[in-house]
Structures are given as structure tokens and as C-alpha cells.
Amino acid sequence: MNESPVNLTEVKKMIGDNLDLFSSLVDIFTEESVGQMDSVENAIINKDSVSLDNSAHSFKSSLATLGAFEASSLAAQLEIIGKAGGIDDSVDIVVQLKLEYEKVISYFKSGQWQKDWDTVR
Numbered sequence: 001m002n003e004s005p006v007n008l009t010e011v012k013k014m015i016g017d018n019l020d021l022f023s024s025l026v027d028i029f030t031e032e033s034v035g036q037m038d039s040v041e042n043a044i045i046n047k048d049s050v051s052l053d054n055s056a057h058s059f060k061s062s063l064a065t066l067g068a069f070e071a072s073s074l075a076a077q078l079e080i081i082g083k084a085g086g087i088d089d090s091v092d093i094v095v096q097l098k099l100e101y102e103k104v105i106s107y108f109k110s111g112q113w114q115k116d117w118d119t120v121r
Contacts, residue, residue, distance in 0.1 A: 005103040006113060010067050014065075019117060026108050029062060037098065040097070041098070049087055054082070057075075068100070068101075078090055
């Protein structure tokens, strides 16, 4: 069995056992995250470190709120690169982020998180 890209144990520590709240957050994330991922990628394509800093920061926060800590960590690395005014070191990280993001989205869209919710304490 593959390890989940979302740490529901940590989510429950943050929001309690509030399935309705988390379900709403998942719905918002699945709608808006494509644009966030695109903003990160476009910042790199356009070699815009300020936009990379801003878009990666926002995406990092969204991912962390939902317990997607691996993806959030990758976005944080991109944020640091953007703050430093760099772009060149970001290509490998954004590829990793995209792969991890796709795991997160698949997990949410498949509904597996709902099956896992009650088994997590």
C-alpha cells in the first residue's frame, strides 16, 4: 500500500474531527490549486523570482493546511529560491512538486481521504 500524500492525523490535530470543515477545504483546494500550481510554474517559466516567492508561499500554505506536508515542503523550497532572487535552482524542485501535487489531487478526487478519515486518530 502506498503512503498517503496527506497526513490526516496532523489535520485532525489542527481542526479536530470536523469532517464537514475538512470536506469544504478539500473542495476549495481542488478547485483553486490548479491555478496555484500554474502560477508557480509560470513564475519559473518567466524567470520571475518575485512571483515565484509569492505564488510558492501561497501554495505552501494551502498544502500545509490540508496536511500535504511533503508538497508543502517543496513549495517552501521554491519560496526560498524566489526570495533569494533565483530561478535556476527551481526546475528540479518544481518537477518534484508537480508530481507530489498530482498525488495529493488524486487522493482527494478519488475520495480515499473520506475512507481514511475515520481510521485516523
